Amino acid sequence: MVTLKLTGLKELYTDMKAKGIKRYKFAFTYNKVGFDIFFFTDEIPFKLMFGVKAHNFYFEVNVNNGFIIDTNIGDKYTQLRKILGLQYDPDNPFKTFYFFTEFNKRIPQFANVKNTPEPSDIASYRKDIEESDKIYFMGWRDNEKRGDKVSSENLYKTRLLLDYEAYLICKRKNISSRWTHDKSLAQKFHLPD
Structure with missing residues (x-):
């Protein structure tokens, strides 16, 4: 199990809590693919949902205490790699750790009430x-x-x-x-x- 601490999520959560927001939606782009991100804080563990409408694809990860996630997305890995347009390379395989590390850098620090998902x-x-x-x-x-x-x-x-x-x-x-x-x-x- 490879874990990662999403430090950017802590700042967003703090602002969401101050504004009374339990669920939040924002966009994230990786390798020219746009993701809808949903952050759910209304149950424990918190959840992150990553979705790509154009491909009818989504996956979820649990956000555990300390904003730590498991970067293994199981059977969704191959489909994610294909959606991102990455060819399999045994010498340099795509690692979801890289995906989540980049995601962590682009998490908004502040929540806008208008981004509460319907x-x-x-x-x-x-x-x-x-x-x-x-x-x-x-x-x-x-x-x-x-x-x-x-x-x-x-x-x-x-x-x-x-x-x-x-x-x-x-x-x-x-x-x-x-x-x-x-x-x-x-x-x-x-x-x-």
């Missing part, structure tokens, strides 16, 4: 959720009033696309997040009552 931003990479075509948050449904029970699939979608705190509230109070494919029906995310 659920639909995250959903465009996460196809492993229920009703993956419904990516716009549309409010809450109180299942107690309906005599229903929130599904584990809905709780999973709530946690991934909205917020860990929302997931905990929904689980505790039997509330489902509601979703639509129609952007005009989208609502601004707020925690359930």
